[in-house]
Amino acid sequence: MLPDFSRAWNQGRNLDLYEKENQAIDHGGTLWRALQNAAPWDGKDLLDLGCGTGYWLPHYADARRLYGVEPDPELLEAAGNRTQSAEILHGSAEHIPLPDASVDVIHARFAYFFPSPTNNCSPGLQEALRVLRPGGVLVVIDNDQEIGEFADLLRAGNAAAHQGPGEFIRQWWKEQGATTQPVMSSWTFESAEDLQRVLNMEFPHGTAHPWIALHPQRVQLSYGYLLHTLVKNQEPL
Template identity: 65%
Template sequence: MLDSDNTGTPADFFRAWNQGEHPDLYEIENEALDREGLVWAELARLAPWEDRTILDLGCGTGFWLPRYAELADTVVGVEPDPELLAAARARPGGAEVLHGSAEHIPLPDASVDVVHARFAYFFPAPQNDCTAGVEEVLRVLRPSGSLVVIDNDQHDGEFAALLEAANASAHQGEGEYIKSWWAEKGASTSFVMSSWTFDKPQDLVDVISMEFPNGTSDDWLSSDPQRRRLSYGYALHHLRKH
C-alpha cells in the first residue's frame, strides 16, 4: 500500500504529458468534455453511484470529484502524481484524496461500490498488461460493485481521426485489441458519441495542440480556425464484480 501523503510514488510512475505537464490547459479540456451529458447518462445507467461510495481512480487535479459528490454518499480520489494532489484536495465536495495508483489503492478490501477510471492507467496493448490494476480494483470493490473505464472510441468521431493520424494505437493499444482484452476479463463495452465543446476557438487549438504535440493535428486545425467543437466518441468498459 502507498501512503496518502507525498511519499511512496511507484517506481514505474511517469507523469502524463497532458494533465501532468499542463494542468491549466487540462482544466479547459475537462470543461469542454461532454457538455451534452450523454456520457454521464451512460455512466449512471451502467453503475449508479447515488448514495454509494465511488472511487475516482487517477483523479488528477480532482475536476470530477465535486460532480460525484452531488449524488454519492462518499467520494474518494486516488492519484499517483504527487504534484496534483493539492489541487484535488482543494476541490469542494468533501472528497477524500489519497496518494496511490491503480496497482496500489490505499483502501481496505471491499470498501467501494463504484470505480471510475477516466483516461487513466487502463491502456491495454500487447506491450502493456493492465491486469494488476484490474485485480487491485476487484479487491477494493464490494460484491456486485462495478469498474467503469472511460476511454477513447478509436473508430468514430473527429477525435478518432486525429488519434489515427497520430498513430496513437502504437502506444495505447488498437481499438479491437482493447475491446477483446476487456471481453476476456468479463467486461462489456458500450460506445457513446458526444463532443468537446469549447468557449473559444483558441481554447480548442491549445488543447488539441497539447494532446497532439507532434504536429499531426496541424492540418485539421488550420482547415477551420473558428471551430469550437469536435465530435468525440467514448468507449466505456464495464466490469462487474461477482
C-alpha cells in the same frame, strides 16, 4: 513517489490548459448519463481512480463516500481543494490505499487501463477488483479509436500507439468479463484558440495542424468514448 509513476504529458505538465479541456467535455451530458446508467452511485461509495486535479469529484455529490486516488503528488493538493466531500489519497491503479471490499463503484477516466500486446493491465484490474465489494462495478472511460473527429486525430497522430488497436481492446475487456458501450459526445470550447491549444497539447508533434487548418474557426469537435464496464464476480463471457 510511487516506483512505477510516470507523469502524464498533458495534465501533468499543462494544468491550466487541461482544465480548459475538462471544461469542454460533454456539454450535452451524453457521457454523464451513460456513466450513471452503467453504475449508479447515489448513496454508494465511489472511487475516482486517477482523479488528477479532481475536476470530476464535485459531480459525484450524490455518493455516500467519495475517494480520489492520484499517483502524481503535484496534483493531490489541487484535488483536495476541489471539494471538501472527497478523501484524496496518494496511490495508483496497482496500489490503491483502501481496504478490501470498501467501495461500490470505481471510475477510471483515461487512467492506467491501456491494454495492448505489450502492456499488461491485469495487476491494476486485480487491485480494482480487490477494493470493490461483491456486485460492485468498475467503469473505465476510454477513447473510441474508430468513430468521431477525435478518433480521426488519434489515427493521424498515431496517438493511441501505446494501446492495442480497437479490436484488441474490445476483445481484452470481453475476456475479462466486461461489456463495452460506445458513446458519442463532443468537446465544446469557448473559443477556437482554446480548441487549437488543447489539440496541440494532446498531439504535440504537429499532427493536429492539418485538421486545424481545415477548421480554423471551429469551437467543437465530435468525440467518441468507450465505456468498459465490469461487475465484480461476473463470470467471464
